Amino acid sequence: MTLKYRFSLYFSFSLSLLLGIMTLVIISLFADFREDEFQNRLSEKATTALNLLVEVDEVDSALLAKIDQKSSGKLFEENLQIYNEALVLLYHTGPVVAIPFTDSELASLKQNGQIFRHKENDVLGLYRSFGKDGYFVFHSAKDVYGFRKLHFLQTILGGSYLLMVILVGLLSFYLSQITLRSLSKVTQQIQQVNTENLKIDLNRLHQDDEIKALASSFNRMMERIDDVYRSQKEFSSNAAHELRTPIARMTVQLQNLARAYQTAQDARGTINDVLEDAHRLSDIVTSLLLLSKVEYRGERPSFIPVRIDEVLFAARSRLLATNPDFRFQFAIENNSQVETDVEIPGDETLLEIAFQNLFRNAYAYSDDQQVGCLVTQTKDGLEIRISNNGEIPQGDDLQQLFSTFYRGTNTQGKTGSGIGLSIVQRIIHLHGGTVSYETPDAHTNVILVFFQSFNH
Template identity: 35%
Template sequence: MTLKNRISLLVSLLFTVLFGLASAFIFILYSNFRKQEFNDRLEIKALSTIKLLANVKDIDYKIMKLIDKNSINELYDEKTLIFDADFNLIYSSIDDAKIKWSVTDLRFLKNHKTFFKKQGDREFYGVFFDTRAKDYYVLITANDSYGKRKLVYLEYILIISYVLFTALCWILTSFTVKKIMQPLSSFHQKIKNINENNLDTRVEVKSNKNEIDLIANEFNFMMDRIEVSYEKQKEFTANASHELRTPLSRIISQIENKIDSDTIDSGSKSFLNTILTDVNHLTELIHSLLILSKLDTKRYENKEPNRLDEILFTAIEKLNKTFPDFVILFDIEENENLDAALEIRGNKKLLEIALSNILKNACVYSDNKQAKVTISCKEKNLIINVSNTGKTLDEKEQKNLFQPFMRGKNANGTSGFGLGLRIVQRILTLHKATITYSVPNKNTNLFQLIFHF
């Protein structure tokens, strides 16, 4: 999981939990408040009834019922029972009231003065009133339907609010974190695209007030040092290769003159030819290293349009001069986009080197001195397939095929240094193209060059 998604998830979960706890806390507080408020109402009702009994002598219970009937709130459905000191019922606000009570409740009242309990949907409040003349026990029961409706309404509001605002929080958190982390995403994309060909890439720094910009600033300093070191390394390789070519050219010239001389015997000529072959191989190696050291320099950034088929024909002609017995079978698939696809912007000289190396590789490792070249166009890609028959590479060798100085088991008995395919890959990378190797059939090597247009 990415850091961006992890932050979004943690913030959203934190809000979800906190909002859920807050909603539950509000619901519990209001539920207790309703209960206490209803309890106070029943207590006031009980005390007012007892005071009426205690303060009015010879009160008429019919009048009391009339008073209760006019004062009872239908929303609460109140019922009142009054008992004397012997636990005898002396007053009931409604004659047909069915209220469950027991002597145990009244004895509990005498010891504890008050109690509050719930039976089903109804709630009971009891109070013991001790006067000088008489003792009274009052039981009041009611159904707080109005308060319960408000409690249910609050519950619905909290649930809907919880679902709505939680979903909104997840969306807004994801959007906000994505926007905040956008500089880090751009930073990551820049780093991802950096290779040996664009070490001059730098990350834009808008300010030094946040951690991302501070990291980007330090990254730019690091890239400055890496670029300087890399340029010095390339410069040394190029200078060393260039300086070595001059004495090697002189050695080759002197050996060739000596071989052409009539003053040495055949044994010495054979010995000198062996030395000449080794020196030529050394010269070729130095030339390859020189090409690798200069591939990503600015002077090769030529974006002139070139016909890739013309470059391929030129490479084939040069190869035929070196390997006159080698046969190349050429095929171009018909496609309406082919002409536009063959127009490649890039460096003509480098593209010729890349195609020459691929064709030379097909020639050297072919078992019948033949190779097949196919040009096709698929979607937005120009594809050049170069295949030959011969020994193929195993999976382990294929993974390291484009590494410097890599030579497979099929290279036994052939000359080379393992730099040709590396050069091809570097040149194609400069032109934003790719190369792949596969074994489509038994004893068949296939190189596929893909150019995007």
């Protein structure tokens, strides 16, 4: 989840939670207010009826009933009962019902003077003393209008809460976009940083905040990384360049020594082995030098159309010169609807080094010193399949196949440095291609190289 969506979610959730708590508090307070107000109405009406019945001599139960019938403040499902202290019924409105309180509650009522209980209807119990006489009053009714107001308030607040949650969500998303817009720009620019473009300077931001400080810190960090990377590339380039001259001189001297007629046969074999190592070392140094030139400061060679079949045969000829028993099977297929060229844009020297390394590996780890090469023309580009019959790599050997300086468990007794396939991968990627490994059966290894055509 991105920071923008996380900020929107946290802000919306926090504000919605506060609004929800506020809504519940308002509803709870209004419910308490309704209950207190209705309790006061029951108490006032019960007290008035008791005062009229006890203190006014002209008012008896019949007259009090008529007064109650003519009253405009009659409540819904109202029931009023007045008892003396001996619990003898003196007056009632509506049907006579059992006393809604237990003996212990009546004792508490006599001591406290008032009890209120909320059941299906609200029930109020009063105890009043007039001289030596005491009276119990039980007044119950249903607060229809109060509950209607409460339900209306709940509906209004609930709808308002849902509307506010939606508005808060939209507002928080909009605010997060505005607030983090500069961070999104910085992120887009950072994504453009690669090994070919380390010297990138993030745009200066107008606002003075943490994002601007982050961009400035990133600029300073990239400057230091670029300095270190440039120093490393300069060292690699200089080291490879300095190594080429003594290796070339050593190779020429060994070749001259091997051609001398007076050299003993055993010594000539040793010289040929050393000469082969010198050739391989020269190829590695040449590859490193070319790659360092290509990668240094993002400089790419000027690619020109290169025929891939000519590159393959040139690599085959160089390998055959040092390995006479090398056998090479070559074929071309056209699976596209139209006739296409076997040309790709590239650097011929780098491509020749890459395929020479692939042929050398396939030859070295083949059971019969035979390497197959199938070039297939497709509508999207060129596919080169290099295959041999030999042991299939397993486990870590397969995972580390293109890792630098990694040598598998099947390399005992075979010369090599573990850098060949890594160089191949870097050269192929430099040309916009892909390289992968396949095993069509238990005894066949296939390296698949794919280049896009000019049209793609």
